[in-house]
Amino acid sequence: MARVNELKRQLKPGQVYRREDLTPYSNAVDRHLAQLVRDGTLQKLAQGLYYFPKKTAFGTPPPNDETLVRSFLKDKRFLLTSPNSYNTLGVGTTQLYNKRVVYNLKRHEEVTLNGKTFFFHKTPYFPKKATPEFLLVDLVNNLDSLAEEREQILKNILAKAKTMNLAKLEHAVDEYGHSKTKKLFRPVLAEMKKTRHAQ
Template structure:
C-alpha cells in the first residue's frame, strides 16, 4: 500500500482536518495533501484546512458549520449565530444577512472557509446556545450595524421585554450586554409593569 492510500485509511467522510491533524500520519504530508486535493479526495477550505466530503444523491455535501468551525478554532467553545436570527424576536427586523457570527475565545476577524464567510468575534463570555434573551441583548449590542431603523426597533424591543422572563433577561444583560445595551434595558427591566408580567 502506498503512502497516499495509507493516509486515506485515516480519513472519515464529513470530517474537516487541519494540516497538523494529518502530519502525524505522514512525514511528507504537504505532498500527499496536494495529491489528495488534485485527485478531488479532499477539498481545500482555507490555508491548512481540508474537508473530506460526504456523498449524497446530489453529489458531495459541504461540511457542517459546527464541524468546520470546531476544526478551524481547534476548540469547541463557540457560539454560532447570525443577524438574521433577530427576525425571530418579532421586533421589526426583517433583513436577511448573508453572514454568520462566531463568538469565540481565540480568533477575531473575517474568514472565508470554503465558500462561506464567517465573522469571528472574540468575547470573554457568551452562552452555550442562542436563547431569545441572549438575542435581545445581542441585537442591542449590534443595533448600529443593522439595516433597520434603530428608533423603530427600540420601540418594539420595549414592548417585547414586557413579555419576557425578567430574571433570565437581567442575567443575560449583566453577562453579555455592552454599556449602551445595559443603559437601554435597565429602565425597562425596573418597570413595575414588567415585574408583574409572567
C-alpha cells in the same frame, strides 16, 4: 503510495481537517495533501484546512458551518449565529444578511472558509445556545451596524422585553450586554420587577 493510503484511512466522511491533524500519518504531508486534493479525495477549504466529502444520493454536500468552525478554531467552545436570527424575535427586523458571526475565546478577525465569510469575535462572554433573551440583548449591542429602522426597532425591543422571563433577561443583560445596552434595559427591568412585586 502506501503512505497516501495510510493517510486516507484516517479520514472520516463529512469531517474537516487541519494540516497538523494529518501530519502524524504522513512523511510528506504537503505533497500527499496536494495529491489527495488533485484526485478529488479532499477539498481544500482554506489555507491548511481540508474537507473529506461525505457522498450521498444527492451528491456531495459541503461541510456544515459548525464542523467548519470547530476545525478552524480547534475548539468546540463557540457560538455560531447570524443577524438573520434576530428576525425570529418578532421585533420588526426583516433584513437578510450573508453574514456569520462566531463568538469565541481565541480569534478576532474576518475569515473566508469554503467561500463563506465568518466574523470571529473574541469574547469570554457568550452562551452555549442563542436563546431569545440573548438574541434580544445581542440585537441591541449590534443595532447601529444593521440596516434597520433603529427607533422603531428599539420601541419594539422594549415592548418585547416586557413579555420575557425576568430572570433570564436580567441574566442576559448582565452577562452579554454592552454598557449602552445595559443602560437601555435598566428601566425596563426595574419596571418588570416592580410589576412582579405588585402582583
